[in-house]
Structure formats: C-alpha cells, structure tokens
Amino acid sequence: MHGKNRSGLSYKIAYAIRNPDRISGYARRRGRDAMLWLATRDHVSYYRAVMRADATRSSDGAVGSRSRDSWLRVGQLQFDYLLRHGLTPGMRMLEIGCGNLRAGRLFIDYLDTGNYYGTDISPDILLSAEHTISEFGLQRKLPHLTLIDDLRLEFLPDECFDVVHAHSVFSHSPLSVIEECLAHVGRVMAPAAFFDFTFDRTDGAEHQVLREDFYYQTETLISLARRHGLDACFMPDWEETGHQQSRIRVTRPA
Numbered sequence: 058m059h060g061k062n063r064s065g066l067s068y069k070i071a072y073a074i075r076n077p078d079r080i081s082g083y084a085r086r087r088g089r090d091a092m093l094w095l096a097t098r099d100h101v102s103y104y105r106a107v108m109r110a111d112a113t114r115s116s117d118g119a120v121g122s123r124s125r126d127s128w129l130r131v132g133q134l135q136f137d138y139l140l141r142h143g144l145t146p147g148m149r150m151l152e153i154g155c156g157n158l159r160a161g162r163l164f165i166d167y168l169d170t171g172n173y174y175g176t177d178i179s180p181d182i183l184l185s186a187e188h189t190i191s192e193f194g195l196q197r198k199l200p201h202l203t204l205i206d207d208l209r210l211e212f213l214p215d216e217c218f219d220v221v222h223a224h225s226v227f228s229h230s231p232l233s234v235i236e237e238c239l240a241h242v243g244r245v246m247a248p249a250a251f252f253d254f255t256f257d258r259t260d261g262a263e264h265q266v267l268r269e270d271f272y273y274q275t276e277t278l279i280s281l282a283r284r285h286g287l288d289a290c291f292m293p294d295w296e297e298t299g300h301q302q303s304r305i306r307v308t309r310p311a
C-alpha cells in the first residue's frame with residue numbers, strides 16, 4: 058500500500074476503472090485546483106484558497122472528515138495517542154494546522170486553562186475553530202488561536218512548548234514548508250519536548266497529487282530533521298491505530 062505512485066497514469070486509470078463514480082468529482086477538483094494554482098503566488102496562498110473553497114461546503118470535510126462521526130473518531134484517535142504518550146494537563150501544547158479543532162477541542166478541554174495554542178494558515182478554518190470552541194463550551198479554557206503565514210514561529214518565545222503536534226498537515230505540504238518548520242520548531246520546544254507529525258508515507262518514488270497531497274519516504278523526513286539538529290524517529294505504534302498516515306517524533310538532542 059505504501060509503494061503506490063498516485064500521480065502515475067497507470068494508477069489513475071486503474072483507480073478510475075475501480076471507482077467510476079469518482080471520475081467527475083476528480084475532474085472538478087483538478088479544474089478547480091488548476092485555477093487556484095494560477096491565481097496564487099506560493100504553496101501557502103494556494104492551500105489557503107483550497108481550504109476556503111472546501112470550508113465553504115463543509116469545515117469537517119475541509120479537514121478530511123466526510124461525516125461528523127469520522128470527525129469525532131479521528132480527533133479522539135489523536136488525543137488518545139498523546140495521552141498514552143504522557144500528555145498531562147500542565148503541559149503547554151502547540152498545534153500546527155489545528156483546523157476546526159477536530160482534536161484540538163479535546164486537548165483544550167484536557168489541558169490547564171490557556172495551555173493550548175492552535176495555529177493555521179486558513180482564516181476560514183480558524184473561524185470554524187472558534188465555532189467549535191463555543192459548540193463544545195470551551196470558552197473558559199481560553200485557548201489561543203493564531204493565523205500564520207509561514208512556519209518560522211517568530212511570534213512565539215523560546216523553549217515554551219512541551220508538546221508540538223501536526224496531524225495531517227505535512228501530508229499537504231511540499232518539502233520546503235516542512236523544512237521551514239523543522240528549521241524553527243526546535244527553538245520553541247522545551248528541552249524535553251517532543252514534536253509529533255503525521256505524513257503520507259511511500260516506500261516508492263516520492264510524489265504529489267494536485268499539489269494537495271504529498272507522499273514522502275520516512276528517511277527523507279528523518280534526515281531533514283537531523284540536518285536541522287533534531288533527533289527523529291518513526292512511531293510504529295501509531296500504525297496500530299489503523300490511521301492511514303504514518304507518524305514521526307522529533308526531539309531535541311540530549
């Protein structure tokens with residue numbers, strides 16, 4: 058499953074034969090994405106426009122959940138995993154690409170007041186995130202939500218976060234965006250902090266589909282983290298959750 062090249066013609070033809078009902082949807086998305094790419098200057102502007110178009114239809118859909126049930130389940134999966142890995146209420150957490158708080162709402166509820174910082178490039182999804190805060194009655198936990206343009210994290214102080222989390226964000230990011238994050242995230246991490254991110258793994262050729270979905274080899278991302286002075290390891294127990302993406306944990310060297 059991790060060796061497929063989804064950008065290849067033979068994969069597309071085989072997929073279309075297996076899923077004829079999806080052909081018109083794919084063609085629409087391809088046309089839309091081509092227009093958005095022409096109208097934008099860089100990946101972040103492009104993806105922000107994709108999120109705007111998707112969130113207009115459904116904010117749960119924009120973060121990758123086709124139903125509320127799936128939205129609740131995928132959020133719970135992220136939360137339960139970090140709980141098993143030592144998340145405690147006193148920790149301060151940074152979520153990169155928090156979306157409409159699919160998992161964030163659980164982190165906000167669990168962490169001490171003011172300890173959750175969510176960031177995203179999409180103003181539309183951050184408005185939905187505010188709606189999630191009121192929907193789940195989390196106002197008193199005073200979560201921080203910040204719109205960002207890049208992943209340099211310049212507005213945040215040194216060594217401030219115990220946990221950094223990015224679920225299904227690097228699966229939508231070119232390597233230059235991931236590298237920008239890895240070049241700067243170490244500064245905001247406390248010495249014993251960890252940064253977990255998920256990614257779409259391929260064991261074959263690295264590729265992207267519609268500039269929306271990016272597939273990387275594990276070693277590429279681990280080497281990139283090391284080049285920026287961080288340790289990184291593959292998290293095999295995340296695969297046991299049944300989620301289709303893979304996970305890497307980044308830490309500061311002792």
Ligand SMILES: C[S@@+](CC[C@H](N)C(=O)[O-])C[C@H]1O[C@@H](n2cnc3c(N)ncnc32)[C@H](O)[C@@H]1O
Pocket residue numbers: 101104108119120121153154155156157158159160176177178179182205207208223224225226229230234
């Ligand atoms: C698939 S959604 C996942 C949202 C959330 N992490 C979750 O699991 O529900 C990806 C999110 O990452 C955001 N995003 C994409 N690229 C980003 C970047 N370079 N920096 C910050 N956020 C980004 C998108 O706007 C979107 O909200």
